[in-house]
Amino acid sequence: MTITAAKVQQRQFYLFVCSHSFLIGLFPFFLPVYLYKQGLGMSEISFFIAASAVSFSTGMYAWDLVKSRLSPRALLALCYLLELVMVTSVIYAGPKIPEQHSLAYLIAGCYGLYQCFFWTTQRALFIQRSSSTNTGDRYGNFQIFVVVALKIGVFIGGFLLEHENIQLLFIISLLSILLGFSVVMKIPGQLEWPFLQWPAVSLRKVVTFKDAYRSKAVFALDGFFLFIESFFWLLSLFLILKQSFMQLGLMIIAITVMLSVVFLVLKSRIDKMPEQLIYAISVVGYGISWILRGNLDAQLSLFSQFIYLCLIAFLTALFRLAFNKRFYDLAVHYPKTPYILMKSYYSQTALILFFGILGWIFINQQTIESLNLGYWLAAALTPLYFIYRTRKKSEVGSRESGVGSRESGVG
Numbered sequence: 001m002t003i004t005a006a007k008v009q010q011r012q013f014y015l016f017v018c019s020h021s022f023l024i025g026l027f028p029f030f031l032p033v034y035l036y037k038q039g040l041g042m043s044e045i046s047f048f049i050a051a052s053a054v055s056f057s058t059g060m061y062a063w064d065l066v067k068s069r070l071s072p073r074a075l076l077a078l079c080y081l082l083e084l085v086m087v088t089s090v091i092y093a094g095p096k097i098p099e100q101h102s103l104a105y106l107i108a109g110c111y112g113l114y115q116c117f118f119w120t121t122q123r124a125l126f127i128q129r130s131s132s133t134n135t136g137d138r139y140g141n142f143q144i145f146v147v148v149a150l151k152i153g154v155f156i157g158g159f160l161l162e163h164e165n166i167q168l169l170f171i172i173s174l175l176s177i178l179l180g181f182s183v184v185m186k187i188p189g190q191l192e193w194p195f196l197q198w199p200a201v202s203l204r205k206v207v208t209f210k211d212a213y214r215s216k217a218v219f220a221l222d223g224f225f226l227f228i229e230s231f232f233w234l235l236s237l238f239l240i241l242k243q244s245f246m247q248l249g250l251m252i253i254a255i256t257v258m259l260s261v262v263f264l265v266l267k268s269r270i271d272k273m274p275e276q277l278i279y280a281i282s283v284v285g286y287g288i289s290w291i292l293r294g295n296l297d298a299q300l301s302l303f304s305q306f307i308y309l310c311l312i313a314f315l316t317a318l319f320r321l322a323f324n325k326r327f328y329d330l331a332v333h334y335p336k337t338p339y340i341l342m343k344s345y346y347s348q349t350a351l352i353l354f355f356g357i358l359g360w361i362f363i364n365q366q367t368i369e370s371l372n373l374g375y376w377l378a379a380a381l382t383p384l385y386f387i388y389r390t391r392k393k394s395e396v397g398s399r400e401s402g403v404g405s406r407e408s409g410v411g
Contacts, residue, residue, distance in 0.1 A: 025153020055112025158249025
């Protein structure tokens, strides 16, 4: 690939991801809070997560089938279209949820399908642009762009939701989708995306998938944690901040600004640090963050809450940076077995089981009680991340010298 072509792909990648991050900030970011405000309890929100995982899994099969039949531009267009469908489902079904809670599962279906196509396409594009020596730096760069776009969306979305201006939120989302699509599509040149030629993953390959890094168990574990982070924790913040969308958005933005400095420092250094040591420290810190969440006191002053939340956010961000570096380091060495697809299949299956069970457990519990139970469960499960192995130096050397390593044929 020429330097010019690489720059074109990089520009398209960042525009695609940033436009979707802005759209996610406008509303999908606030979805767990919106569902709670519409009268759903923790049991129903847990079932919502399980239902979205069913839709995501179905979408994975569809994505795998259509990816090789679509041009790069058509696949990006489909991602934008599914975003529009998801937002439309919220606009028309959301206000009716208080009278008919089952409508939430219509939104769950659209949400899971959109999440599948966007995140799977994004991860495939990221892997294509990375190597084992720069995944930490590239992920840090990627996160900075994503965070800026996301928080702009969060500010606008929080303001509009605070004033219950859902129709204007829909109009802005629609215009943003059209603008994002048109800008990405206007980038010149015929792009070549090798991942579009990945062979389809059969059910047999998913079931028999196994490697030397214990990836299968970690994939299942991580699905649970991602939704505890995105749904449960956001709802806790909302309750602490007196159920104000605007205060929630501003608090998230303030924390993000504080953490941006950390990302700027860490992103270029993490690839040069002792990987196992950094990973171990991040896992311990991640476990501490869940204990802190379970002990968060709503009676603290706003300043004390901010410091407390910054610490939790830092420990979480450090873990995600270290974990994703390990994940992408392995993913770039699975050219014949789409590692990211395996992660999604196992993560989503675990989500169905985890949150289906939690939905039944939470039926007769209060919101705060359910949230804290989820955090203590997360704290207890965090040490399992230690089972995730990294590649050995001998494997790295053999790979770089042109000798196929054993993971290239796994699956």
